[in-house]
Amino acid sequence: MRVRFFHPWNVTYLQAISIQIRLRHELIERPLGSVERIAAVDASFVEGRAYAVAAAFSYSSMELLDQSMAKCDLDFPYIPGLLTFREGSALLMALDGLAEEVDVILFDGQGQAHPRFMGEAAHLGILLDKPSIGCAKSWLWGEYEEPGWEKGSSSPLIAGCRQVGAAVRTRSGVKPIFVSPGHLCDNASAKEVALGCCRGFRIPEPLRFVHAQSKRYALEDR
DNA sequence: GCGACAG
DNA sequence: ATCTTGTCGC
Ligand SMILES: [Mg+2]
Numbered sequence: 001m002r003v004r005f006f007h008p009w010n011v012t013y014l015q016a017i018s019i020q021i022r023l024r025h026e027l028i029e030r031p032l033g034s035v036e037r038i039a040a041v042d043a044s045f046v047e048g049r050a051y052a053v054a055a056a057f058s059y060s061s062m063e064l065l066d067q068s069m070a071k072c073d074l075d076f077p078y079i080p081g082l083l084t085f086r087e088g089s090a091l092l093m094a095l096d097g098l099a100e101e102v103d104v105i106l107f108d109g110q111g112q113a114h115p116r117f118m119g120e121a122a123h124l125g126i127l128l129d130k131p132s133i134g135c136a137k138s139w140l141w142g143e144y145e146e147p148g149w150e151k152g153s154s155s156p157l158i159a160g161c162r163q164v165g166a167a168v169r170t171r172s173g174v175k176p177i178f179v180s181p182g183h184l185c186d187n188a189s190a191k192e193v194a195l196g197c198c199r200g201f202r203i204p205e206p207l208r209f210v211h212a213q214s215k216r217y218a219l220e221d222r
Numbered sequence: 223g224c225g226a227c228a229g
Numbered sequence: 230a231t232c233t234t235g236t237c238g239c
Contacts, residue, residue, distance in 0.1 A: 136229090
């Protein structure tokens, strides 16, 4: 898939925040259409470099359809709220190598559950002009109640008097994940798709795969 | 000033 | 996220 919109990546802390605020006006929230193919992307880090892997799957069977890797030097530090400026360009490079077209992309981080409603999934979804969903392993933004113990139960993440995502129990009795819609998606679709690609583990299968792959890629290049 | 803080 | 192997428990 191709990147449709661009902005500089070698920016200062204040410029990064300014870009997030500007992109906020481009965010479109709406239900997802039918999902036949889905992609996920993640990165691992070693010796100041990011190793990103993107992969495409059949949504119904979770069969692997395509895979792509990218390596690049890191220049921006990790700052909560600005994760996209650390690993975003590496993730886009990996996604750019995917030949298979997909209906939605999963990211290892927040979507709209972010102080400026512009988490990694929302931000990169806009640049790619593709539907996107954020599936974070821990909390960043929004008030919520502990969801029920059973797999499938969830409770809304509320910020600024509106729902920006949900804490979703993807395995009974296990810590929930934080699912929030990115671009061209809504809360109901995000939760449905995130749960729809779990196969017995807390983390949705496409993200589990790219996480493991990026780690292997980084370790064997060390 | 203090606390919180995706990966 | 990373530094790091085996080990305890469901
Ligand atoms: Mg990650």
